Every structure is written in C-alpha cells, then in structure tokens.
Amino acid sequence: GSTTSGTQQTRIVAGTAPGFQPFEMIQDGELVGFDIDLLEAVVEQADGYTLQGWEQYEFGSLIQALTTDKIDTIAAGMTITEKRKESIGFTNPYWDANQALLVREGSSFQPQSLEDLAGHKVGAQSGTTGEGLIQDLIDEGTLAESNYNAYPKYPLAVSDLENGNIDAVVIDTPVAETFVDSRDVVVSATVDTGEQYGFGVRQNDGDLESALNGGLEAVRDNGTYADLTKKWFAS
Numbered sequence: 001g002s003t004t005s006g007t008q009q010t011r012i013v014a015g016t017a018p019g020f021q022p023f024e025m026i027q028d029g030e031l032v033g034f035d036i037d038l039l040e041a042v043v044e045q046a047d048g049y050t051l052q053g054w055e056q057y058e059f060g061s062l063i064q065a066l067t068t069d070k071i072d073t074i075a076a077g078m079t080i081t082e083k084r085k086e087s088i089g090f091t092n093p094y095w096d097a098n099q100a101l102l103v104r105e106g107s108s109f110q111p112q113s114l115e116d117l118a119g120h121k122v123g124a125q126s127g128t129t130g131e132g133l134i135q136d137l138i139d140e141g142t143l144a145e146s147n148y149n150a151y152p153k154y155p156l157a158v159s160d161l162e163n164g165n166i167d168a169v170v171i172d173t174p175v176a177e178t179f180v181d182s183r184d185v186v187v188s189a190t191v192d193t194g195e196q197y198g199f200g201v202r203q204n205d206g207d208l209e210s211a212l213n214g215g216l217e218a219v220r221d222n223g224t225y226a227d228l229t230k231k232w233f234a235s
C-alpha cells in the first residue's frame with residue numbers, strides 16, 4: 001500500500017501482468033513495455049506521487065491485489081468495463097483496442113466472427129475481456145464449455161495454437177499484431193469491441209485518480225506519449 005514520506009510525496013506501487021507485448025513483458029529478465037514507460041512518465045508528472053516500484057501478478061488477480069492494498073494502481077492493458085467499475089475506478093483512457101481472432105498460419109480454419117468458433121477449440125487469457133466474449137458464446141449455447149481453454153498468460157495460448165492443441169485465440173488487437181510478427185499465427189478477423197485501456201485505482205482513491213489524469217494530460221502535451229507510441233508500436 002501507499003506510504004507518505006516527509007516531503008509529502010506519496011509513494012505508490014504499481015501492478016502489472018507481463019506477457020502482453022508490447023504493453024508489458026519480460027525482456028532479458030527485465031520488466032519493460034509501453035505501460036511500464038507510460039505509467040512511470042505519468043507518475044513523474046502526477047502531483048504529490050512517486051512510483052516506488054512494480055509488482056507482477058497474473059492478470060486475473062490484479063483487481064484483488066488493488067482492492068486489498070497490495071498495489072495502488074494497475075497498468076496492464078486493462079479495459080475499462082462497467083463490470084470492473086463495480087469494484088475499482090479507472091483513470092481516463094490511454095489506448096483503444098478491439099479483439100482479434102488469431103489462427104495458425106496456413107490454417108484452413110479462418111473464422112470471420114465469434115459465432116464461427118462453434119465446434120472448435122478456443123483459447124484466451126483468464127480474466128480478460130477476450131475470455132468474456134468466449135464465455136458469452138458458452139452461455140448462449142454456441143460453444144461447448146469443453147472447447148474453451150483458459151491460460152494464465154497469452155503467450156501460452158499462442159504456443160498451444162501453434163502446436164495445434166487449439167484452433168483460435170481471442171486476444172486484443174494490438175497484442176495480436178505482435179504475435180503475428182513473432183510467431184506462426186495470423187489474424188483471421190477482428191471483432192469491433194471498442195475497448196479502452198485505463199489505469200486502475202481504488203474507488204476511494206480519487207486523489208490518485210486525479211493526479212494520474214493530470215499526469216496523462218501532461219505527457220500528451222509534452223510529447224512523451226507520442227515518443228512512447230513510436231518507441232513501442234513502430235513497425
């Protein structure tokens with residue numbers, strides 16, 4: 001949890017879930033990525049706060065880590081959803097995304113919609129909005145529950161896709177693109193979900209939320225946001 005030092009700077013701990021390139025990943029043993037750089041730049045511009053460090057969690061455990069004060073903010077490509085807003089708050093959006101259907105390169109299975117996944121083995125990361133779409137298919141009887149494999153991290157789902165253990169992965173579009181570049185997979189279609197990523201904060205931490213929103217505005221104005229976009233998304 002946060003602690004206040006003598007200089008009236010509140011030190012905060014950020015939580016993330018690496019394996020979501022280029023937003024957060026481990027490279028040469030180090031935690032790096034767009035979210036890492038962006039949050040660090042934002043906190044630097046956020047009045048009254050300094051970043052003490054990062055803690056890594058599985059994506060599906062981040063909200064509980066936040067609400068139980070293990071961390072003070074989430075920077076994990078987390079989509080702002082009504083459901084999540086029942087338990088946590090979010091800053092203003094900092095990135096837009098949709099969902100992609102990822103299949104093996106050269107595969108004859110080329111789903112054009114979520115419904116096309118019926119009868120096939122599908123994977124996603126636990127606790128994500130991609131999993132939510134698959135859960136909807138299961139709930140409406142389009143997909144058998146036994147045809148869904150949940151993974152702790154997306155790279156494991158992509159490996160299972162390459163191996164032929166599953167036939168499709170539902171995953172955020174910007175992250176799908178990095179797997180297309182680095183693995184034997186392609187995007188067969190995108191699903192227009194209109195998601196927006198925000199930094200998560202506790203609902204009773206309006207001070208931090210405002211400070212981070214101020215920091216976000218400052219890094220957009222001073223060019224850092226554009227620089228980081230170029231650094232992590234230039235192809």
Ligand code: ARG
Nearest residue numbers: 017020076077078079128129
């Ligand atoms: N945007 C999606 C969601 O909010 C996926 C985020 C996954 N993030 C990660 N660091 N693994 O559910």
